Amino acid sequence: MDGITTKLNSADPAALISRKTGDWWQDDRRNWCSYCGVAIDFSANKPGSVNATRDHVIPKSHKAEGIKIPACLPCNKARAAMSLPEFLVSGYFDTVRRKKNSRAWSLRDLWLVLAYAAARQAYKHSDEWPGNK
Numbered sequence: 001m002d003g004i005t006t007k008l009n010s011a012d013p014a015a016l017i018s019r020k021t022g023d024w025w026q027d028d029r030r031n032w033c034s035y036c037g038v039a040i041d042f043s044a045n046k047p048g049s050v051n052a053t054r055d056h057v058i059p060k061s062h063k064a065e066g067i068k069i070p071a072c073l074p075c076n077k078a079r080a081a082m083s084l085p086e087f088l089v090s091g092y093f094d095t096v097r098r099k100k101n102s103r104a105w106s107l108r109d110l111w112l113v114l115a116y117a118a119a120r121q122a123y124k125h126s127d128e129w130p131g132n133k
């Protein structure tokens with residue numbers, strides 16, 4: 001690794017954000033839709049739980065790294081190919097957030113995970129930056 005790459009690693013914004021948000025797949029957050037807060041279950045289709053999905057923070061069509069967050073099937077379908085910022089101002093999102101489910105992620109955390117995914121994507125392309133070989 002050259003000096004520039006080493007500097008990027010030590011100041012990797014994605015690593016900083018990741019330390020702040022933690023690993024939602026390893027804690028309780030995996031059991032709740034991050035958007036609306038309903039219970040979801042990846043192990044089985046328990047009665048009363050909505051189908052669990054892994055929602056791509058940056059849509060697959062953007063060929064981004066596969067950063068995903070837990071989401072119920074209805075939220076994942078409602079978001080479809082919308083970007084996360086578009087989804088956060090959609091009528092659907094406004095409606096589900098009116099339920100004020102305490103298990104839903106805060107807007108701060110949703111924006112942080114978007115920043116995390118965007119930083120990972122930028123980092124992936126860091127060797128394309130001029131003078132960074």
Ligand SMILES: [Zn+2]
Pocket residue numbers: 033034035036037038071072073074075076
């Ligand atoms: Zn949901």
